[in-house]
Amino acid sequence: MYGYNGVIIVEGMKEQSKTYYGPSFGGGIELKVGRKSNFFVFELWVPLRSQEYRDDVDALLNNAGVEMTEAAPVAISVGYNFRF
Numbered sequence: 001m002y003g004y005n006g007v008i009i010v011e012g013m014k015e016q017s018k019t020y021y022g023p024s025f026g027g028g029i030e031l032k033v034g035r036k037s038n039f040f041v042f043e044l045w046v047p048l049r050s051q052e053y054r055d056d057v058d059a060l061l062n063n064a065g066v067e068m069t070e071a072a073p074v075a076i077s078v079g080y081n082f083r084f
Helices: 051-061
Strands: 002-008 018-033 038-047 075-081
Touching (some): 002 051, 018 051, 018 075
């Protein structure tokens, strides 16, 4: 899928806050539960973040005036479908 896959928000430095767009690839499984076709959904998403995003993160990590943690390299989704 394509959309925003990275966001940097720096409080007090609005000019450093940006949204980055790019593709994310993923897959998952559905596990049926019971007779009514209810199921769990488990997904793993891997965003392909741009070099611009990585450069901006590195610059902020090296800035002593900014406290920051890096984004997770993958996203996990868990859901449950209720079928009536």
